[in-house]
Amino acid sequence: MALRAAESIWVGAQFNSRPDSPGSHARPGLIAVGRDSGPDRLFRKWQCRWALVPAQTSVTPVDDEKPLTPEAAKPVGATIHGPKEIVSKGFHRDLNFLPRPLSVTDDSSDDGTKVRVAYQGIPGAYSEAAALKAYPGSETVPCDQFEVAFKAVELWLVDKAVLPIENSVGGSIHRNYDLLLRHRLHIVGEIQLEVNHCLLALPGVRKEELKRVLSHPQALAQCEMTLSNLNITRVNADDTAGAAQIVAASGQRDTGAVASARAAEIYGLDIVAKNVQDDANNITRFLILAREPIIAGNNKPYRTSIVFTLEEGPGVLFKALAVFAMRGISLTKIESRPQRKRPMRVVDGSNNGSAKYFDYLFYIDFAASMAEPRAQRALGNLEARVLSHHLFHLHEN
Numbered sequence: 001m002a003l004r005a006a007e008s009i010w011v012g013a014q015f016n017s018r019p020d021s022p023g024s025h026a027r028p029g030l031i032a033v034g035r036d037s038g039p040d041r042l043f044r045k046w047q048c049r050w051a052l053v054p055a056q057t058s059v060t061p062v063d064d065e066k067p068l069t070p071e072a073a074k075p076v077g078a079t080i081h082g083p084k085e086i087v088s089k090g091f092h093r094d095l096n097f098l099p100r101p102l103s104v105t106d107d108s109s110d111d112g113t114k115v116r117v118a119y120q121g122i123p124g125a126y127s128e129a130a131a132l133k134a135y136p137g138s139e140t141v142p143c144d145q146f147e148v149a150f151k152a153v154e155l156w157l158v159d160k161a162v163l164p165i166e167n168s169v170g171g172s173i174h175r176n177y178d179l180l181l182r183h184r185l186h187i188v189g190e191i192q193l194e195v196n197h198c199l200l201a202l203p204g205v206r207k208e209e210l211k212r213v214l215s216h217p218q219a220l221a222q223c224e225m226t227l228s229n230l231n232i233t234r235v236n237a238d239d240t241a242g243a244a245q246i247v248a249a250s251g252q253r254d255t256g257a258v259a260s261a262r263a264a265e266i267y268g269l270d271i272v273a274k275n276v277q278d279d280a281n282n283i284t285r286f287l288i289l290a291r292e293p294i295i296a297g298n299n300k301p302y303r304t305s306i307v308f309t310l311e312e313g314p315g316v317l318f319k320a321l322a323v324f325a326m327r328g329i330s331l332t333k334i335e336s337r338p339q340r341k342r343p344m345r346v347v348d349g350s351n352n353g354s355a356k357y358f359d360y361l362f363y364i365d366f367a368a369s370m371a372e373p374r375a376q377r378a379l380g381n382l383e384a385r386v387l388s389h390h391l392f393h394l395h396e397n
């Protein structure tokens with residue numbers, strides 16, 4: 001049976017607004033009013049859950065959600081794709097036993113009772129390790145792109161997705177911030193993973209022989225100094241384990257990969273150097289995404305994430321953030337991203353032609369549960385100060 005993405009996703013939607021959608025009539029105090037029909041239905045559903053938003057508020061589903069077509073499902077922006085099937089050349093193990101990366105055209109589902117967890121990459125990727133740390137004993141499902149992992153949850157092919165959002169050295173993984181807005185998933189937890197990179201090469205190769213090294217761009221960035229010192233050319237790959245797989249399949253002795261020790265084991269490579277990251281404390285935060293939100297309590301520490309947009313003007317961000325400070329709520333993260341559909345705003349045409357600025361989305365994590373009255377009051381207050389906002393999720397700290 002083929003899954004029809006657009007339909008199945010709408011039915012399951014709890015709440016999802018796209019504040020920057022074209023055709024929206026957003027104004028201060030409103031979440032987002034879109035051009036599509038059905039806001040009341042969705043709002044009522046959402047209101048039952050959280051009962052936080054004033055009655056005049058209505059919400060609309062994501063405006064740019066397109067039905068899933070094979071075209072739409074094609075991976076975008078990939079640099080190097082690992083081979084789907086490896087022809088064993090004798091110097092590494094037979095890899096055909098490994099699970100084939102999930103693509104969004106797959107419509108198979110599993111009857112098993114194990115939790116199925118999607119991650120981006122192939123076996124041996126750090127994301128797989130994070131998925132197993134979050135759900136020991138789960139069935140991990142490799143996906144060739146972040147977006148495929150989002151869609152796999154939406155289409156009920158898996159139960160959860162575990163995706164990187166921030167690294168202590170490389171910073172935020174912006175692609176996943178953007179995807180969070182475009183998909184209807186809830187963040188239900190987070191997991192942190194210590195990332196210890198190894199330099200891998202074909203058996204018997206010494207690190208001095210390496211002329212180029214493949215890896216995920218984040219991993220290459222985390223090893224910037226070490227690789228510069230070794231004078232090695234860096235080449236982007238989809239994920240660290242994919243890089244190891246390519247090196248193993250290529251048979252090229254002058255090409256290495258930055259990846260995990262587990263990737264070396266899986267793909268039959270030697271570890272020529274350990275801990276090649278520049279910072280010994282190299283930690284990546286991964287988000288756990290699900291179709292349904294968790295219902296927050298106030299019995300343990302929770303974190304809540306929201307995204308909002310602001311009117312232009314002095315102190316608007318200061319005033320928006322003050323709603324948390326005034327209630328003693330700590331902010332644990334703030335991230336700003338240009339709005340993709342409305343990136344520029346002409347601010348002043350009086351001097352030297354026109355000055356243009358970006359319009360921003362602000363993503364905030366704060367340390368409180370929505371079950372706490374102070375958090376409810378803060379959000380109520382925030383709503384009066386922002387152009388539009390969207391409560392992403394509640395998750396355990």
Ligand SMILES: O=C(O)C(=O)C[C@]1(C(=O)O)C=C[C@@H](O)C=C1
Nearest residue numbers: 125126127164216218239240284
């Ligand atoms: O390529 C992998 O192994 C991944 O899991 C991806 C990823 C990332 O996107 O940041 C995850 C953790 C490490 O920081 C490096 C790469």
